[in-house]
Amino acid sequence: MEFIRQYLLSKKIPLDEKQWTEFAKKNIRTEFKKKDAILKVGEVENYLSFVEKGTARLFFEKENKELTIRFVFDYQYLTAYDSFTQRTPSRCNVEALTDMVVWRVHYDDLQELYRTHTVGNLVGRLTVEALYVEKLNREFSFLSETAEERYLKLMKEQPELFKLIPLKHIASYMGITPQALSRIRKRIS
Structure with missing residues (x-):
């Protein structure tokens, strides 16, 4: 401890x-x-x-x-x-x-x-x-933020999320569907 x-x-x-x-x-x-x-x-x-x-x-x-x-x-x-x-x-x-x-x-x-x-x-x-x-x-x-802004902020502040957690859980945490998260990821990359 x-x-x-x-x-x-x-x-x-x-x-x-x-x-x-x-x-x-x-x-x-x-x-x-x-x-x-x-x-x-x-x-x-x-x-x-x-x-x-x-x-x-x-x-x-x-x-x-x-x-x-x-x-x-x-x-x-x-x-x-x-x-x-x-x-x-x-x-x-x-x-x-x-x-x-x-x-x-x-x-x-x-x-x-x-x-x-x-x-x-x-x-x-x-x-x-x-x-x-x-x-x-x-x-x-x-x-106050769009889904894309929330995603970019999450990437910056908690990059470990994307190594440890399935994208479907990240999408639900962000309040969007897995498909919407996939579209955001494609746009940004």
Whole structure:
């Protein structure tokens, strides 16, 4: 879990040894295989996870189409956050796109950390801030950019997507059909 400690320190979270030990004890190392269902629609998300290695996606189905909400990579938080915080059934599925190693803290353990240590509150706040900024940027992109602009931006900001993820998932994430993505790729190349 040293990578999590380094991540927290990089975010200027002051960690004394006691707080780190208690936080680390609450985290469980879990492995998932490619295509594993980490969470299914209707289940309550019980874990706030931090990805050590691997890629996942959050998606839901509508009219027999899978619509991708988000991709998660190394050193990012992985959770159906609304289900996690509100203790409600998840509206999305979470699927491993590659073999994964994640560190997970259970909801109840995180609540205990919130009550007893500043590090718990800081981790919670950082998670919310990161997810909010990501969501806001995505909404802004959908409302102000064309599909081609979104594609070029994605190529620039997250080139690893195109190496790791099938184009049909990227298209659904962009809010377009695979055929439209293919046309954009042809125009640009």
